[in-house]
Amino acid sequence: METILEVKNISKSFDDIMVFENLSLTVKKGEVVVIVGPSGCGKSTFLRCINALERIQEGEIVLDGESIDPAAKNLSRIREKIGMVFQSYDLFPHLTILQNLTLAPVKIRRTNRRDAEKEALEFLDRVGLSNKKDSYPRQLSGGQKQRVAIVRALMMHPEILLLDEITAALDPEMVREVLDVVLDLAREGRTMIVVTHEMQFARAVADRMIFMDGGRIVEEGNAVEFFDAPKTDRLRKFLHSFDYERRE
Amino acid sequence: MGFEVLLKGNNVARLLGGLLAALRISLVSVVISIILGVLLGVLVTLRRPVITAIYRIYLETVRIMPQLVLLFIVFFGSTKALGLNLSAESASIIVFSFWGTAEMADLVRGSLAAIPVIQYESAASLGFDQVQTYRYIIVPQIVRRMIPLSINLITRMIKTTSLVMMIGIVEVLKVGQQIIEANRKSSPNAAFGVFATVFILYFLACFPISRFAGYLEKKWEN
Numbered sequence A: 001m002e003t004i005l006e007v008k009n010i011s012k013s014f015d016d017i018m019v020f021e022n023l024s025l026t027v028k029k030g031e032v033v034v035i036v037g038p039s040g041c042g043k044s045t046f047l048r049c050i051n052a053l054e055r056i057q058e059g060e061i062v063l064d065g066e067s068i069d070p071a072a073k074n075l076s077r078i079r080e081k082i083g084m085v086f087q088s089y090d091l092f093p094h095l096t097i098l099q100n101l102t103l104a105p106v107k108i109r110r111t112n113r114r115d116a117e118k119e120a121l122e123f124l125d126r127v128g129l130s131n132k133k134d135s136y137p138r139q140l141s142g143g144q145k146q147r148v149a150i151v152r153a154l155m156m157h158p159e160i161l162l163l164d165e166i167t168a169a170l171d172p173e174m175v176r177e178v179l180d181v182v183l184d185l186a187r188e189g190r191t192m193i194v195v196t197h198e199m200q201f202a203r204a205v206a207d208r209m210i211f212m213d214g215g216r217i218v219e220e221g222n223a224v225e226f227f228d229a230p231k232t233d234r235l236r237k238f239l240h241s242f243d244y245e246r247r248e
Numbered sequence B: 001m002g003f004e005v006l007l008k009g010n011n012v013a014r015l016l017g018g019l020l021a022a023l024r025i026s027l028v029s030v031v032i033s034i035i036l037g038v039l040l041g042v043l044v045t046l047r048r049p050v051i052t053a054i055y056r057i058y059l060e061t062v063r064i065m066p067q068l069v070l071l072f073i074v075f076f077g078s079t080k081a082l083g084l085n086l087s088a089e090s091a092s093i094i095v096f097s098f099w100g101t102a103e104m105a106d107l108v109r110g111s112l113a114a115i116p117v118i119q120y121e122s123a124a125s126l127g128f129d130q131v132q133t134y135r136y137i138i139v140p141q142i143v144r145r146m147i148p149l150s151i152n153l154i155t156r157m158i159k160t161t162s163l164v165m166m167i168g169i170v171e172v173l174k175v176g177q178q179i180i181e182a183n184r185k186s187s188p189n190a191a192f193g194v195f196a197t198v199f200i201l202y203f204l205a206c207f208p209i210s211r212f213a214g215y216l217e218k219k220w221e222n
């Protein structure tokens, strides 16, 4: 399979606090990579570096043959190829759902408005929200907002999707409806890097699991081995922290 | 009741003329305040220490100083100290703009600060460049917050024009008092009739404006 994203030995620090050093990752087209790890280990920062929202100090990030650099002249054009959904709801509050979805394609890609709306409605239908097209974000539940945010990213036809704990701020009963959309996208062959704390979901969606800790990739492998036969102590401990045992 | 004095001569026309002067002062001042306020508000957002310090002092001055004192300083002070010959209307516009600019700047600064960083970041990750982000995402959100508040400022300015009579602009209250004085003998109740009319005039000028602001605020709340 063809390589779509190559992260080569990148280092990132905030002032004098090192977040990670010499981190590398290769993602192939159609692959779903799931990253898990303790809070503060740098998962969000890693995704933000890929999207050039953070500046890296060393190394290189190459997407589809193009180097990603916050100072690049064509940064906006490269970013179109990377869809990102954040943990907090980030829809544009002054626009309706349909306008949220069509703004970027119409203004940036110069897509005909009618075509963009048609595509948006098809997507909305797929995520079960076509009746919300004229609503404003504030009228939607958290789960509905996140589904719209995913569709908004898809509207730019990205090569890769970065999802950063998109269900972490949701009430438990809404987590499912969002993760089902992600599973659906995975089945469709979308390339994704997913950061999540939902282990059952990770197991179901991942082609490859990555465990990050202390600014390094500590362990990686396919989902079955990763969860059933972790090789390192640190991963075993981490996975164990999700289990609950009844104390008699 | 004292309303009869209004029917004498051209008293109604004079009162309306006074209201017009009040509206003119408010409107010109608001336009100036919006332009200067937006500039200043954006400047302050750049977080340069010197700008921020000057801005703070300016804001505090406006808040502490009664408008009447400012009016006296500008109107009488400028004539005495600087030898300028400012008309009462220009002096009022200067003072009102000085006040309005501070309020607008603070509104702009507040609206900008209230927009979460994630709005900029999600715009960037969709592929909007900086200019497009401001044009399509940030400015529309700020304008929606600002328009009702600026309209509210207009109504407060119209109300405050009642102070302007102290420096001798022909303005609603002033005209009202002239009418009362002129009719002290014939209609001892003129005060009530005239002030009631003045109240109604101010109400008629401000009420529709503040209702419109309320309507916009409702429409754009999010």
Ligand SMILES: Nc1ncnc2c1ncn2[C@@H]1O[C@H](COP(=O)(O)OP(=O)(O)OP(=O)(O)O)[C@@H](O)[C@H]1O
Residues within 6 Å of the ligand: A014, A017, A019, A037, A038, A039, A040, A041, A042, A043, A044, A045, A046, A165
């Ligand atoms: N803007 C910033 N300035 C300074 N330090 C930061 C900044 N952003 C993140 N950090 C630090 O970098 C480290 C990694 O943060 P990051 O948010 O990437 O962790 P995470 O793995 O996503 O955690 P979580 O699971 O809680 O979301 C943390 O120690 C954090 O305090």
Ligand SMILES: [Mg+2]
Residues within 6 Å of the ligand: A043, A044, A045, A164, A165
């Ligand atoms: Mg995070």
